[in-house]
Amino acid sequence: MELKRTTEGEKGFEKVFAFLRERLLAGSLKPGDRLISERELATLLGVSRPIVREALRALTVLGIVEIRDRIGTVVTRPDVSVLNDFFTFALAQQADMLDDVMQARVAIECQAIRLACERANIADFERLQRALAKIGETIDEADAGGMADFEFHRAIVVASHSETLTVLHSSMAGLLTHSHRSRRELVQAFPSMKTYLIEDHRRIFEAVIARDPERADATLRKHFAIGDEYRRRAVVGDVDKTSASG
Amino acid sequence: MELKRTTEGEKGFEKVFAFLRERLLAGSLKPGDRLISERELATLLGVSRPIVREALRALTVLGIVEIRDRIGTVVTRPDVSVLNDFFTFALAQQADMLDDVMQARVAIECQAIRLACERANIADFERLQRALAKIGETIDEADAGGMADFEFHRAIVVASHSETLTVLHSSMAGLLTHSHRSRRELVQAFPSMKTYLIEDHRRIFEAVIARDPERADATLRKHFAIGDEYRRRAVVGDVDKTSASG
């Protein structure tokens, strides 16, 4: 029965994965470290190389390590892409999750803006200002405008100086980029949105500058709410375009 | 050079992974579906079985599929554990991320409570009420008290009826369970915390019952802020215990 006494009674893959997880979690394997070769790992744990590769591949998709061809396997700093992948897959199989993700994004961003009010430095302010200017310049362009919008919101999160919030936000923002763009397409149907987009973002910016978390949060929430309202009206076919046919 | 014309010019693993991702994202592979066997997949894509296993294992750790011994590989609904794993690893290598994760948790929970005010049903209210009662009962126990605290906050998020928020929250809450417990240990040092813990949670509960998002959010934030303050005081050695030695 004692065919496997290397570590525990785990199966091959689990054994290797657990072995590596232990060292990873314990800190004996830190970002930048190079793991021993696959072959060594295999003989060390008494498993075959393909099994070791499975474990390494598993860690790779989790963004924990990076397998470099003909170089070796090195520990990396956890990366956003994992969450991105996950949300992408998750969303594909549950499209109704989109609204949910949007809610999470609002959550992250509202918390971020509060922190931003406390922690933002001059560079953050400048980045926000540039993004704000860009929004004004690209107000009539769907693509560039959507990008500018995205940049502004990203700047808020970056200004929070919170790695976790940034990671979460960017992993979700990727899925919502098209939402920024489609929002800009609404501008064609709702000229009044121009004012909304520019003024809202300006007010948000000013609240951060004033370092007023409550006002910033409230303004940002209102911003999202108005955006939702526009989208709702677009769905029902309502328009306020002066030259609208209906 | 055309040794591989199955799909593209990708390397073995990438080829298989991309092949499966395509179908997963396109929806031709839905949760519950059983994949073709590893051997078939291997011959179909012109790669060896170990490579196929790498790809399947990769999808497994992403929570997309489940490999069942001697049964086959089936597509599953995306699972929380992925995020859990990720945060666990990420946190292990950046301990300073703990505060950050806490911020994200606050973000999620504050958004959740707003939604809960709109969406909570009777069952949610009852769950909250039970959790609230439990908090009162276990106020003097570190373990049970921490658990009750955790349950209450989880009940809030569940009441939001947002899958994404729930997933994110639980993936972070796991890392913060000890924080609930340690908070309860503070009760010994700060008797005034008993009132804080019970009263705060009651007020939060009432705000949700009243379906007042603003008040609920504000109360919850204040709750977290006070908790932070207690922890701060604990760090600097301040106590308000009447029988305190120093």
Added chain:
DNA sequence: GTTAGCATACTGGTCTGACCAAGATCAGAC
């Protein structure tokens, strides 16, 4: 006709040994 039982095909889980291509290294030539 129906059902119990067993042989077989199939599945994942794993191992062994091998080959390739290219980076890393070090000895020997200049």
Added chain:
DNA sequence: GTCTGATCTTGGTCAGACCAGTATGCTAAC
């Protein structure tokens, strides 16, 4: 001392094999 090339090492991959259970279907017993 520097340059060059053979060799070692590393990841990337393959082929074939064996094991242990599951599923299935066919046969034999009822």
